[in-house]
Structures are given as C-alpha cells and as structure tokens.
Amino acid sequence: MIPVRIAAWGAVAPGLDSPADWQAWARAPRPLAGECRPDVKFLPAMQRRRCDGLSRMMLAAANACCAETERADVRSVFASRHGSFGTTVSMLEVLAREEPLSPTQFSHSVHNAQAGLFSIWAGNPELAQSLASRNETFEHGFLEAVCLLSREPARRVLFVTGDEALPEPVSSLCDDPDPPYALALVLDRHESDGGPALEFDLSDADPAARPDWPGALEFLRWWLVEEGELRLGAGPGCFRFRRAP
Amino acid sequence: MSVGCRLAAVGMHHALGAGLDEIWPRLVAGDREGFVERDDLVPGSRGWYGEARGELPPVADSLTEFDCRNNRLAESALQQIREPVQAAIERHGPSRMGVVVGSSTSGFAEAEAAFRERESSGSLSPSFSLAQLEFGGLSEYVARSVGATGPRQAPSTACSTGAKALLSARSLLELDFCDAVIAGAVDSLCRLTACGFSALHAVSSGLTNPMSVNRDGLTLGEGAALFLLTRESDGIQLLGGGESSDAHHMSAPHPEGRGAEQCMRAALADAQLQPDEIAYLNLHGTGTPQNDAMESAAVARVFDPSVPCSSTKPLVGHTLGASGAIEAGFCWLMLDRRGGDGAMPLPPHCYDGERDPELASLALVAPGEVVVPPRPAAVLTNSFGFGGSNCALVIGDPR
Numbered sequence A: 001m002i003p004v005r006i007a008a009w010g011a012v013a014p015g016l017d018s019p020a021d022w023q024a025w026a027r028a029p030r031p032l033a034g035e036c037r038p039d040v041k042f043l044p045a046m047q048r049r050r051c052d053g054l055s056r057m058m059l060a061a062a063n064a065c066c067a068e069t070e071r072a073d074v075r076s077v078f079a080s081r082h083g084s085f086g087t088t089v090s091m092l093e094v095l096a097r098e099e100p101l102s103p104t105q106f107s108h109s110v111h112n113a114q115a116g117l118f119s120i121w122a123g124n125p126e127l128a129q130s131l132a133s134r135n136e137t138f139e140h141g142f143l144e145a146v147c148l149l150s151r152e153p154a155r156r157v158l159f160v161t162g163d164e165a166l167p168e169p170v171s172s173l174c175d176d177p178d179p180p181y182a183l184a185l186v187l188d189r190h191e192s193d194g195g196p197a198l199e200f201d202l203s204d205a206d207p208a209a210r211p212d213w214p215g216a217l218e219f220l221r222w223w224l225v226e227e228g229e230l231r232l233g234a235g236p237g238c239f240r241f242r243r244a245p
Numbered sequence B: 001m002s003v004g005c006r007l008a009a010v011g012m013h014h015a016l017g018a019g020l021d022e023i024w025p026r027l028v029a030g031d032r033e034g035f036v037e038r039d040d041l042v043p044g045s046r047g048w049y050g051e052a053r054g055e056l057p058p059v060a061d062s063l064t065e066f067d068c069r070n071n072r073l074a075e076s077a078l079q080q081i082r083e084p085v086q087a088a089i090e091r092h093g094p095s096r097m098g099v100v101v102g103s104s105t106s107g108f109a110e111a112e113a114a115f116r117e118r119e120s121s122g123s124l125s126p127s128f129s130l131a132q133l134e135f136g137g138l139s140e141y142v143a144r145s146v147g148a149t150g151p152r153q154a155p156s157t158a159c160s161t162g163a164k165a166l167l168s169a170r171s172l173l174e175l176d177f178c179d180a181v182i183a184g185a186v187d188s189l190c191r192l193t194a195c196g197f198s199a200l201h202a203v204s205s206g207l208t209n210p211m212s213v214n215r216d217g218l219t220l221g222e223g224a225a226l227f228l229l230t231r232e233s234d235g236i237q238l239l240g241g242g243e244s245s246d247a248h249h250m251s252a253p254h255p256e257g258r259g260a261e262q263c264m265r266a267a268l269a270d271a272q273l274q275p276d277e278i279a280y281l282n283l284h285g286t287g288t289p290q291n292d293a294m295e296s297a298a299v300a301r302v303f304d305p306s307v308p309c310s311s312t313k314p315l316v317g318h319t320l321g322a323s324g325a326i327e328a329g330f331c332w333l334m335l336d337r338r339g340g341d342g343a344m345p346l347p348p349h350c351y352d353g354e355r356d357p358e359l360a361s362l363a364l365v366a367p368g369e370v371v372v373p374p375r376p377a378a379v380l381t382n383s384f385g386f387g388g389s390n391c392a393l394v395i396g397d398p399r
Helices: A019-027 A045-049 A053-065 A085-096 A103-107 A113-122 A134-151 A215-225 B020-029 B061-066 B069-092 B108-121 B135-146 B161-174 B191-199 B258-271 B289-302 B320-336
Strands: A002-012 A075-079 A128-132 A157-163 A181-188 A197-203 A229-232 A238-243 B006-014 B035-042 B045-050 B097-102 B152-155 B180-187 B223-230 B237-245 B308-310 B378-385 B389-396
Touching: A002 A053, A002 A134, A002 A215, A019 A215, A045 A113, A053 A085, A053 A113, A053 A157, A053 A181, A075 A113, A075 A134, A085 A103, A085 B108, A085 B191, A103 B191, A113 A128, A113 B237, A128 A134, A128 B135, A128 B161, A128 B237, A134 A157, A134 A181, A134 A197, A134 A215, A134 A229, A134 A238, A134 B135, A134 B152, A134 B161, A181 A215, A215 A229, A215 A238, B006 B020, B006 B069, B006 B237, B006 B320, B020 B320, B035 B191, B045 B191, B061 B135, B069 B097, B069 B108, B069 B135, B069 B180, B069 B223, B097 B135, B097 B161, B108 B191, B135 B152, B135 B180, B152 B161, B161 B180, B161 B223, B161 B237, B161 B320, B161 B378, B161 B389, B180 B320, B223 B320, B237 B258, B258 B289, B258 B378, B258 B389, B289 B378, B320 B378, B320 B389
Parallel strands: A075 A128, A075 A157, B097 B152, B097 B180
Antiparallel strands: A002 A181, A002 A197, A128 B152, A157 A181, A197 A238, A229 A238, B006 B223, B035 B045, B180 B223, B237 B389, B378 B389
C-alpha cells in the first residue's frame, strides 16, 4: 500500500465549519441540509463576486488547511462530480429561452473554474488538475493526488473535493446522496516526522454497502472516528484506506 | 520508475473524417472541406463549424442511458482501437485496464434539447438522463463499452483536457495502478459553447486564421481522440509532459505567455530533451488575437526560429477539450507514417498567408513541407485552456 500523510485538512457543510463541529458530526452524523455559504472574506472583493456556491465552499476549505506560504507553489487536484452545476443549469435555462449568455458566467462554468480561481487567488503557477467520476469522484481525485505525490515525493499536494446540492429540475434524476460540502486535504509523504498517516491502494475486494454520504464525507467520518479499514467505490473492486500501523 | 509509456494505438473522428487512413491524407493535404455553415447554434447568427465528418455509430446496446452525440463520437473512436484494447484486457485482466477520458461539453447538446422541451411542456424530455450530462458519464461509458473495470475518471480542464488526460494515464501506468489505459478526450458541438464563445467575442467571422494579421477568432469544432497507452517501452512513446497554471485570468491567457513557456520547458525537461531536438511543434493556435500573440512569443523564447510549427485548428476547428488529444493524435500519425527514409510530411499551417508582423516570427509549415528528422525523433504539442490551464506533450521514438 502507498503511505500518505494528511498534513492538514479543512471542510465545510451546512452548519459545519470548525474541526470541533466535524468531530461532533463524525460521532453522530445528522443530515446536512440547507445552504452552505462559508465566509470568503479572505478573497479580494473582485474575486469574491465571481464565486458561485461551489467556488465559495472549495476555496473556504482550501483556505482552512493550506497556509499562505504553501498556497503559492503547491500542486493541486480539484474533484467535483457536478462542478458549477447551478451555473450550468441557469445557462441551460437562458438558452432554452433564446436569451443571450453572460460571458462571465460562461467562462466561470468550466469544470476547472475552482482550480483556476484558486491559482489566481494564490498566485500559484503550478500544475492543477480537475476531474469527475460520478459517484466515485472523491476516490479518483484521491488517486490522482497520490499519483502526483508519488511523482515528486518531496512536494505536497492540495486535494480539494466538493459539490453543491443539485438544483431543480435535475435533482430528481440523481439517486445518490448530494448534500453541499467541500473537503480539502494537504497530503504529503513525510513518513518519519509524525502526524497521522494512512495507507491507500486499489483492491479487487468488494466495496462496502451503498454509502449514506458522498465518498469524501464517508472518508472524513472514518478518518475522524473509525478504526479499521475503509473501502469506497461503486465496484467491482474498491479503493482501500487504512490507518498506518 | 523507468517503464515505457507506449501510445500503442489511436482512434479519431472529427472534421477530417473517421479513422487514421481517412484522416492522414486530408491532414497533410490541408483539407478544409469538413467545415459546414450552421445557423441553429447561435440564435440569429450563421457561422462555420468543424463538424465530425461521416456517420456516427450508435452507443452500445446495453448503455442507452448514456446515449448522446458526445458518447457516439467516443464510440466511433473506440471502435477503431477496440481490437488492441480487447487484447490488452485479455492479457492483463479487466481490473488492470484504466480509463482517463475527459470532455468540456459531455452531453450539453442533449441537455439543451431537454431544457427546451421543459420550456414548452413543463418537464425535461423523458429520454434525458444525468449520465449524458455528467463528465464522469463519458469515462463510465468508455469503460463499460469495453468491459474495463480499473480506475475510470473524466478530467475536465477546458481546452487542455485531452493533453492532461494522457499525463494522468501515464501516472497510472508508472505507479502500477494499471497495465493499460484508454485515454483521450471527446467534445461535441452545442449551443452552450457556441453561444458562450460568441458572447466572449472570440469567434471568427469566417474560418479561423491563426497567426494572420487578419485573425479575428476561433472556429469551433468537435471530435474524439482515444489512445491506448501501455507500459511497453517500444513503439511511439509519450516521452514527457509539462503542466502549469497562468494564475492570471479565467478566460484570457497571460499576455506574455508565462504559463505557456513554463509548461513547454517542463515538458522538455520531463522528456530530457533540448529544444533543438524537437522536429515539429503543433501550436495551440486558436486564431484569437490574444492566444496567437502570447503563444508565438512563448515559443520564440523556448525554441530556435527554425523549428517547423503549425496549427491544425484550421483543419478541424477548435475542438475544445478534445483538441489536446486530437493534436497528440496528429503528432502520432506523423511519426507513424514516416517513410522508409525517415521523411515526415508535416500538417500545413492553413491561413490567408498574411503573417502578423507584430508576432514573433515562427517557421509556419508550408503545404507539402516534409522534414527528415534523425531518429530517435520527437515532436511537441501545446494546449492552453480557460482558467489558465496549460499543458505541453512530447511524443516520439523511444530514447
């Protein structure tokens, strides 16, 4: 298995913000309904105006765990199942009415919008990837981050994942849980200088039963309070996480 | 970690046709017959589009919930490489075959139709499913169509998607998560991108005219390019790649091409090559005033002015996320179709011939131009996207 250390993390969801909030939620999970509009005062006003709901959540999670000194040169992976879906749906409605599209809305609707906004805010010229994989989006984003770590083990990777709640009329088309959330992890390979470490690999074993939460929240809950092994994925095969001995 | 990264096979479908034997002669001839005039994409406006030439196959019978033009384009490219893909799955097992196939449009065209239906009838068309619209629906379609059960993901970084997909696939091979990977990108014409680029005033009034003093924007296209990547160290190789971010603006490139230069230098370093070892450079060359200004400046800072360059977007249009994979496919074809004497015909840079004197001078490929690079040969291709996402790939003979 591949060793990975979580050097820092940050997460936001409706009513959950601080590590203590998340610890309490992980011990007794409750539904995550309602709006999630975290404070993004750390962004310049111009950029704040350009942020949709997903950008606010992802950048708030990244800001909570990625120090200013690190932000400018960390490599990053952004993973979201639906991306700026609220923006996409509103553009589809505009097109259906044969009205003109907003150029700003269009350029901020790309799947790598959050990666782009992060790089502009942080002044970060490094590699940034963004991807999706339906109900295995967290797992594949983590795998991509592990690949980047393994290519240059001396450098950290920022992994940010999240989604908005699906808007009408498409929410009824999705069977998977879709609470709004964002999770950011700063990952490294420092194997000797302490800090909680985990191991990761792909396995032919079956994944756990259908999860109650998106992969990222299943992972965070496990990481904060559970023992043993976590198996995620839609199968066949699974993504396996274990606490390092 | 010195395993090979062989680009073992490629399938393509776009305005130059479907299949390498159809595409190759049109590519070196500078065939622009694939563009069609349409008035159904941007209300009140006629324009040229690089439509995929020829019939598209249906999606696989068992996967009709994924039925959309984008996945039919994927299926067309996939059918061209199905034989080596099946051989690799039989050899290594389905869980060792990965899929890294991305898009910037996925099934937008079908979503647009579904939302038009809702405007009149009150509900989305019943044939519409989220699997058509999700980017991850594309990678899942490709995986299930061939029976691959390894990692499957859809990268989506606007117009650098296809190039970056190949580098993510290479990592899966290098780190032994997979023995073979299907990688590339697919994008299809739709109103959302046509209206979006039109709203940004980025669309050419005629056919795109890169590097010309008269250039006035891009011409949209569509297409698919899917590669089979394996860990073999022979054949045509993905020798290196470089990725960077402009950290400048969401829809405009850095004016001096800082990120473009950084990713080209990183790709050369990754491939352990010097700039003078690159026999040909496939430009991003969108034909917008900003792209061509910054790209020519960045290329001129990295390379000798004698390196032959062309944009192939005047032949297929700007296929957005698919462009990086399609242009890597053109590089692959040039290397694959070299003559016994090593002679390599180059895709011509098709434009009005009125070079912009304000741009750094590049050696734009003339029709019929052939080079004879010493073996091992290498070529480079550039891709730059919204969000300041940049990627350069180096493709060539094993070193």
